[in-house]
Amino acid sequence: MSEVSPPRIVARRGGDPPLARSKPLVTQDVEALWDPCERLWQIAIAPSRWRLTSQSCQTLDGLRLGSLWGEDTGRSMLRVHAVWLPSGPGSGLHLVTELPTDSPRLSTLLPDVPAALYFEREISEMFGIEFVSSPDPRPLLLHMSHDFPPLRKRTAPSRPSGERKTYEFPPVEGEGVYEVPVGPVHAGIIEPGHFRFQVVGEEILSLEVRLGYTHKGTEKLFEGRTPVSSVPLAESVSGDTPIAGAFAYSTAVESALDLQVDAATQAARGLLLEIERVAFLLGDIAGIALDVGYAAGAARANALRQIAYDALEAATGARTGRGVLTIGGLLRPLDRALGPILTPRMGTIGKGTTSLLEHLLTQPSVFDRIHGTGTVPLNVARALQLVGPVARASGLDRDVRSDMPYGPYVGRVVHVPHEQSADVEARLRVKAAEVIEGCRLVLEFLADGATEAPAAPPLVSGGLDERHGLGLVESPRGEYLTWVSIAPDGRLARVHVREPSFLNWPAIEYAVKGNIVPDFPLCNKSLNLSYSGFDR
Amino acid sequence: MSGNPGKDASPVAQVPEEMGILGKVLTMSYPLGRSTVRSSSARTPIHNPLLCTGSGECGKVCPTNAIQVEGSGAGAHFELDYGKCIFCRRCVDVCPSGALTATTDFELSTLSRKDLVVAHVSGRPVAARDPELAKSVKLKVHHLFAGSLAIREIDAGSCGGCELEVGALTWPEYDLERLGIHFVASPRHADALLVTGGVTVNMRLALEKTYRATAGPKFVIAVGACGISGGPFRGSPEVGGGVDSTLPVEVYIPGCPPRPEALLYGLWMALGKVEQRLWNGELPPVAKRSD
Numbered sequence: 119m120s121e122v123s124p125p126r127i128v129a130r131r132g133g134d135p136p137l138a139r140s141k142p143l144v145t146q147d148v149e150a151l152w153d154p155c156e157r158l159w160q161i162a163i164a165p166s167r168w169r170l171t172s173q174s175c176q177t178l179d180g181l182r183l184g185s186l187w188g189e190d191t192g193r194s195m196l197r198v199h200a201v202w203l204p205s206g207p208g209s210g211l212h213l214v215t216e217l218p219t220d221s222p223r224l225s226t227l228l229p230d231v232p233a234a235l236y237f238e239r240e241i242s243e244m245f246g247i248e249f250v251s252s253p254d255p256r257p258l259l260l261h262m263s264h265d266f267p268p269l270r271k272r273t274a275p276s277r278p279s280g281e282r283k284t285y286e287f288p289p290v291e292g293e294g295v296y297e298v299p300v301g302p303v304h305a306g307i308i309e310p311g312h313f314r315f316q317v318v319g320e321e322i323l324s325l326e327v328r329l330g331y332t333h334k335g336t337e338k339l340f341e342g343r344t345p346v347s348s349v350p351l352a353e354s355v356s357g358d359t360p361i362a363g364a365f366a367y368s369t370a371v372e373s374a375l376d377l378q379v380d381a382a383t384q385a386a387r388g389l390l391l392e393i394e395r396v397a398f399l400l401g402d403i404a405g406i407a408l409d410v411g412y413a414a415g416a417a418r419a420n421a422l423r424q425i426a427y428d429a430l431e432a433a434t435g436a437r438t439g440r441g442v443l444t445i446g447g448l449l450r451p452l453d454r455a456l457g458p459i460l461t462p463r464m465g466t467i468g469k470g471t472t473s474l475l476e477h478l479l480t481q482p483s484v485f486d487r488i489h490g491t492g493t494v495p496l497n498v499a500r501a502l503q504l505v506g507p508v509a510r511a512s513g514l515d516r517d518v519r520s521d522m523p524y525g526p527y528v529g530r531v532v533h534v535p536h537e538q539s540a541d542v543e544a545r546l547r548v549k550a551a552e553v554i555e556g557c558r559l560v561l562e563f564l565a566d567g568a569t570e571a572p573a574a575p576p577l578v579s580g581g582l583d584e585r586h587g588l589g590l591v592e593s594p595r596g597e598y599l600t601w602v603s604i605a606p607d608g609r610l611a612r613v614h615v616r617e618p619s620f621l622n623w624p625a626i627e628y629a630v631k632g633n634i635v636p637d638f639p640l641c642n643k644s645l646n647l648s649y650s651g652f653d654r
Numbered sequence: 655m656s657g658n659p660g661k662d663a664s665p666v667a668q669v670p671e672e673m674g675i676l677g678k679v680l681t682m683s684y685p686l687g688r689s690t691v692r693s694s695s696a697r698t699p700i701h702n703p704l705l706c707t708g709s710g711e712c713g714k715v716c717p718t719n720a721i722q723v724e725g726s727g728a729g730a731h732f733e734l735d736y737g738k739c740i741f742c743r744r745c746v747d748v749c750p751s752g753a754l755t756a757t758t759d760f761e762l763s764t765l766s767r768k769d770l771v772v773a774h775v776s777g778r779p780v781a782a783r784d785p786e787l788a789k790s791v792k793l794k795v796h797h798l799f800a801g802s803l804a805i806r807e808i809d810a811g812s813c814g815g816c817e818l819e820v821g822a823l824t825w826p827e828y829d830l831e832r833l834g835i836h837f838v839a840s841p842r843h844a845d846a847l848l849v850t851g852g853v854t855v856n857m858r859l860a861l862e863k864t865y866r867a868t869a870g871p872k873f874v875i876a877v878g879a880c881g882i883s884g885g886p887f888r889g890s891p892e893v894g895g896g897v898d899s900t901l902p903v904e905v906y907i908p909g910c911p912p913r914p915e916a917l918l919y920g921l922w923m924a925l926g927k928v929e930q931r932l933w934n935g936e937l938p939p940v941a942k943r944s945d
């Protein structure tokens with residue numbers, strides 16, 4: 119215990135994306151087209167083949183479900199999209215199927231693809247599509263009934279009625295079993311959600327999470343707006359990672375409109391994203407320290423975090439980095455004299471994090487609480503198709519920056535840490551290592567001319583055909599996916615945002631099993647999931 | 655007090671290399687002393703009616719429709735609502751006449767919703783300040799809670815950005831507790847509810863119940879563009895138009911999110927320790943900002 123072993127780190131260079139274009143096996147018996155905008159293979163299939171083809175993606179090609187979403191084309195036709203992504207370096211594919219607007223039905227991907235559960239529940243309530251023989255057809259984000267499914271296209275938007283939908287938690291029965299309901303208003307300064315624990319004595323038998331409290335109809339709000347005017351909305355999908363949100367959204371629009379972004383601008387975006395990662399993950403470390411009752415450790419992590427937000431403010435004029443990214447580049451250039459500000463700050467954070475981690479791991483009162491707590495075993499992580507630091511702490515070595523490198527990460531070496539023990543300790547180690555690597559990358563982007571990036575030219579859009587594009591960015595929480603469809607008039611027809619928490623939320627239900635109730639906040643903080651990113 | 659133009663503030667905070675309690679004090683003196691905000695962090699749009707030509711360019715680019723311009727030339731009617739503004743500077747970037755400039759002012763909290771609105775007609779403010787109102791609220795709140803204030807924070811549908819900055823008040827840099835203000839875990843222990851988010855349809859009931867569970871005397875603080883007006887989500891059928899559409903609100907703290915100093919100012923002002931500076935959308939003239 120007293121020896122702090124270094125985290126396992128693999129250094130990988132992001133490959134040149136076109137080289138990773140080998141055809142997936144599933145395309146042997148269906149027609150596939152390479153889509154340079156999305157950098158994915160496109161496959162259109164009949165609804166009857168939906169389930170079979172999806173299974174092949176998983177079993178034949180070892181792909182994982184990246185996202186699943188619906189679209190109303192406005193031409194009496196609904197579409198269901200699925201993006202399947204590689205588990206390591208490689209290329210993915212995009213399945214599309216079309217359904218009639220009258221009583222649309224599709225076979226469920228459950229139970230073969232457990233990660234599809236939340237997606238199908240969302241598509242079902244937002245588009246009125248029935249997933250045939252789904253084991254769990256309960257609503258997900260909508261607590262009230264609506265006059266029609268909200269993401270369907272009609273002239274007037276769908277409105278919630280005052281009528282609450284029924285929602286049942288599966289009962290757990292037995293001698294001495296009791297239930298602990300928590301939330302939606304929590305005890306800390308955090309977002310709202312409801313947790314239903316089934317407990318025996320002190321031990322948690324099961325937990326069910328119910329979310330949707332912060333549902334703001336964000337995806338619907340995008341529709342009909344221009345891409346440029348919606349950047350602030352993309353920043354506010356999950357407001358604790360606004361840069362990642364704006365980055366993924368801008369990338370999606372740029373790929374749809376075939377806009378090129380110069381190298382200096384890419385470096386500037388990379389620099390901002392890495393500062394955001396450093397600041398965000400230091401918050402997770404502070405939260406872990408606080409939730410084991412070690413206020414001194416939390417204060418120290420928060421002091422480092424303040425330096426990171428101060429650096430972000432020096433770079434962008436805004437503490438959280440809002441209002442800087444836009445379609446095609448940056449709204450305003452970074453401060454040219456950033457070097458002397460960033461270099462000492464990143465140095466302090468790097469050194470400070472190294473010594474803080476060592477300190478935390480050698481305090482018996484801290485170590486005892488985090489070691490073996492909140493385990494998300496590898497098989498669970500793989501089945502749920504988790505992403506980000508949470509997945510990496512469970513032994514899944516996946517990171518968009520090196521698996522499907524984009525923008526600033528093309529050809530760049532990123533040291534991706536991963537751990538095997540899958541507990542709170544592993545997540546703490548991974549996050550600390552990512553902070554240190556983030557500090558290094560910030561300075562690398564600085565050396566690559568991030569401050570030379572000009573302000574983006576104004577975007578003229580419209581008068582094109584129908585376009586769509588995909589943005590995939592490694593946010594501090596993991597893979598952040600945004601898909602946009604742009605109408606010929608240049609306005610947004612559909613925007614789908616899959617924040618990493620959408621995939622990672624189910625992990626908490628497994629992490630707490632067999633733990634004691636007082637360790638729930640600790641497990642929760644070590645996963646640090648976004649409520650708003652899930653609810654939108 | 656706010657702003658410190660020209661000076662690049664904030665040297666690297668000296669976080670000691672080793673753990674221990676003998677490190678340097680990291681906590682800022684604000685709101686007891688001066689604040690230092692970099693001049694490059696100027697984000698608050700300030701409108702100079704004498705330069706405004708009523709071009710309306712600002713209103714076209716504003717992502718939250720915080721600006722309305724009607725008419726043109728000398729008789730133009732200009733309105734800017736800090737309760738809707740997300741402080742993105744887009745309007746400042748496009749203003750052709752230099753009537754809009756960005757400043758580092760962050761002390762924008764008010765005790766009334768209408769004080770957040772700048773309204774200019776023909777180069778003049780539309781209404782004069784009404785100091786009587788402030789006095790009455792100040793007396794009420796100041797008298798009851800000035801020594802110690804317990805706050806319960808409620809997210810009524812924020813994006814999480816406001817939580818980040820509200821949470822930052824407990825970091826060593828800001829250390830809210832030195833001012834006798836604490837965040838408490840239950841509404842039962844609270845004197846005030848600090849509410850973020852525009853009140854989603856799904857959170858309304860929980861917000862109302864939490865308010866009812868709070869013992870009186872109590873008051874409500876609405877934080878952020880969302881908490882005041884619905885912010886970037888205004889117009890969505892899933893979001894209400896701010897906290898005051900559900901609960902009576904005593905204090906408004908604008909921002910998206912408000913920086914921690916802005917929150918400190920808003921709370922300090924609520925306790926009657928400092929005066930409200932923004933009246934009918936007007937800040938005191940620069941020359942008088944000597945504090």
Ligand code: SF4
Binds near residue numbers: 697718719740742744
């Ligand atoms: S700074 Fe405020 S008023 Fe100006 S464009 Fe942005 S949101 Fe609108």
Ligand code: SF4
Binds near residue numbers: 354877
């Ligand atoms: S005001 Fe801005 S930061 Fe605060 S919740 Fe609303 S969108 Fe997020």
